[in-house]
Amino acid sequence: MTPSRIARPLGAPLALAAALLAAPTLAAPLRAQDSTAGVSVRLMYESGTRPGVVVLPVKGTAGDSIRAILERDWDFGDRVTVVTGSAGDALATGTSINWDLAKRLGAAAVVQPTVNAQGALHLAVHDVARRQLLAVRDFALAGQPLSGEWRQSVHLAADEVERWLTGVRGIASSRIAFIRDRRVWIVDSDGENARAISDRGALSPAWHPSGRSVVHSVLTDRGYQQIVVRDIGGGQRVVAQGGVTNITPTVSPDGETVVYANGQERGVDLFAVPFTGGSPRRITIGRGTDNMSPSFSPDGRRLVFTSGRSGHPEVYITDADGTNAELLTQFAYGEQSYRSDPDWSPDGRLVAFQSLIGGVFQVMTIGLRDKGVKQLTAEGRNEAPSWAPDSRHVVVTSTRTGQQQLFVLDVETRRARQLTRGGGGARMGAWSPWLASAASARP
Known part of the structure; x- marks a missing residue:
């Protein structure tokens, strides 16, 4: 039995470490409410492969839980490989995404989650191959943080983003x-x-x-x-x-x-x-x-x-x-x-x-x-x-x-x-x- 397929880099050479430290920070969260309405979005990656996905850290009291739920949901969906560890964390230390580093990490997509001023989960998905934003959307978070209703809201967001990434809706909210x-x-x-x-x-x-x-x-x-x-x-x-x-x-x-x-x-x-x-x-x-x-x-x-x-x-x-x-x-x-x-x-x-x-x-x-x-x-x-x-x-x-x-x-x-x-x-x-x-x- 294989409990997880989350890819966890065990280390990086000095050159990669230097690149991580030099990576510019991400821009502020995008303001678009829903760039996917009526639009077909699809991540670009090689056919027949399992695209790598990096989920960036989430600020706030429940940020670590949001990130962990998203990573686990996509791992359990068996259609993507979630890349975690210090290498992925370092992508969030500058003013823009280090596309070359993301590619070296095996990432086809970088997901940037934030909780906005209205309390909604704001998810921006970046396509590494195209070096551009793929889609962005706000998802309402119901209930109190970490409650069953709140977790279900995060699962529903994960399912929709999995559709953006692979063309198939996820099953996390089922x-x-x-x-x-x-x-x-x-x-x-x-x-x-x-x-x-x-x-x-x-x-x-x-x-x-x-x-x-x-x-x-x-x-x-x-x-x-x-x-x-x-x-x-x-x-x-x-x-x-x-x-x-x-x-x-x-x-x-x-x-x-x-x-x-x-x-x-x-x-x-x-x-x-x-x-x-x-x-x-x-x-x-x-x-x-x-x-x-x-x-x-x-x-x-x-x-x-x-x-x-x-x-x-x-x-x-x-x-x-x-x-x-x-x-x-x-x-x-x-x-x-x-x-x-x-x-x-x-x-x-x-x-x-x-x-x-x-x-x-x-x-x-x-x-x-x-x-x-x-x-x-x-x-x-x-x-x-x-x-x-x-x-x-x-x-x-x-x-x-x-x-x-x-x-x-x-x-x-x-x-x-x-x-x-x-x-x-x-x-x-x-x-x-x-x-x-x-x-x-x-x-």
Whole structure:
């Protein structure tokens, strides 16, 4: 496991040290409120490489925290290399950027954060190759410094700047819902600010596309399960019940429908119910088999789900109304086949799922076009993948530390980082969509 890819220069020759000391200071923060409105900005760097980024020191009581959060957010995004250390600090000692020094440090961009007189986070991004300002914008900081709301504001700013740097919005402001101690918890994507949002008896959380509520199963005192919608602010309402089993809900991309697994007499089948409540509609006809763990395609027209109709669990794909169901994960007769818990990537290209390999679950992906299968994990037991909104990262439940905890995987490099620690373990992670603002993500 590689916890960090922040590049930290260990030293510099005397010539470089002299250049650092001679570097002129940066100009005062630029005054433009938003140079990115209606304009496509993109950093210039060599295709196929990971651009280096230097974040300059930030003055003020919370300046070190702002800098640390920005650096960590961009490091965890796996699309840039953050350059830190004394060499990067020295870029801020003069009246302008020392472009030659920045280039020698491997930086494609220099980010200049300041907190302006209005209390907003002012971010200016400089393109080293062009030797000019790339973009500048002010981001409102909500709440008190270092509070969860304030941190979320910095994450939202980091995500937007990552879009300037790479063309892809970052995932720092997204969150993960999970189960700990039989309750639903949510945690920031960097592992900070974990808190419980439900009572005991909860299972299988899933996000509404707005990011303002979570749908999950809950075991009642009478021994049967309900599907409930829980607002992040605290309110809840029942949207589905009846029968003994009501589990593994998911919400359609338009936010209007909840699909879940319901078991009444023989077997378990998928049902759909309006998000606002109403009469359930049956989707699958499993004839006594178990059909569960649905996940929508990005356009809402299809579903992947787990079914035992072939004699053991496999991943199937179907139209959203239950027609045209077909096997997605191929298997060989006589092998130990068990494939389940699929999740459709937001870009529509891949489905992640868990597969039994040598008696231990591992996380895999399958391509929707070529049906190519790739194994993402091998250390410990790894289950229940859930895609980040960038379609590059997944959160999984893993025992690689000896206890079930959540880990984030980069599907391109296989880099893993631990998200949760202690607290009796964590499982059933569900990654939120991109969040529009700090207010919409407020706990």
